[in-house]
Amino acid sequence: MNDYRVHHAHSDDMNEGWIWVKDESLIETVRGRRSIAKVEYGDRHIYCEIMYADQADIERFDDYLTNANVRNETSTQNLIFVNTWYSTLLGMPKLPGSLRVRIRPSHSLYAYCVSCFQHPQVVVVLGMVLGFIGAGLGVVGVGLGFIGIGLSSTAYRTFWLAVGIAWIFMGSLICVVGVWPLVTRTRRRVRSLDAA
Numbered sequence: 001m002n003d004y005r006v007h008h009a010h011s012d013d014m015n016e017g018w019i020w021v022k023d024e025s026l027i028e029t030v031r032g033r034r035s036i037a038k039v040e041y042g043d044r045h046i047y048c049e050i051m052y053a054d055q056a057d058i059e060r061f062d063d064y065l066t067n068a069n070v071r072n073e074t075s076t077q078n079l080i081f082v083n084t085w086y087s088t089l090l091g092m093p094k095l096p097g098s099l100r101v102r103i104r105p106s107h108s109l110y111a112y113c114v115s116c117f118q119h120p121q122v123v124v125v126l127g128m129v130l131g132f133i134g135a136g137l138g139v140v141g142v143g144l145g146f147i148g149i150g151l152s153s154t155a156y157r158t159f160w161l162a163v164g165i166a167w168i169f170m171g172s173l174i175c176v177v178g179v180w181p182l183v184t185r186t187r188r189r190v191r192s193l194d195a196a
Contacts, residue, residue, distance in 0.1 A: 002025070003078065004099055004100075006096060006101070007061065007079065007080070007096045009081040013081070017049055017120060018034075019051070020053040020061070020080065021050050021051070022080075023078040026052070036048070037111075039090065041092055045090075046115075047112075047118060061081055113128065118181075125181055132178020133178045135178075136171045136177075137175065139167055144164065146167055
């Protein structure tokens, strides 16, 4: 974990699926790329895109943030500019503030999928959900085909029926995994409305 001075992101970035980071240890893996990273604060974590904040970006943030004086912090501290969506998911206290955060770039398929499911824009989440449902229904269709083969043949009947049932189960599981982020997002929203 590293110490970062964490600020709110620019209003243009409020609905984007990234955070801006200025950290010399990440410059080689982040600068000029659109990397996915696991960002950890306390016992919570998110997956999102990380963008490297160079001097021009820092000046843009400094112009946006009233009395932030971010330009003077650049030589001495690592910086993060995070939107409200991600700071809430991470449970960060009132910003700006100095916090211990771990940022680990990740290039796994899991990280890419979770970053889409945790995206602030519901259209990105919905696209991912529909993609998972479509893939799951495709797998169910293959399973039904195997069952059809099993029912129409006398050789290896039990084998084809078992394979078909297994594919249907896998397809159903993929559909459930695809729908789950919408369920958790809705539950989180209901809890926040109840707390208000």
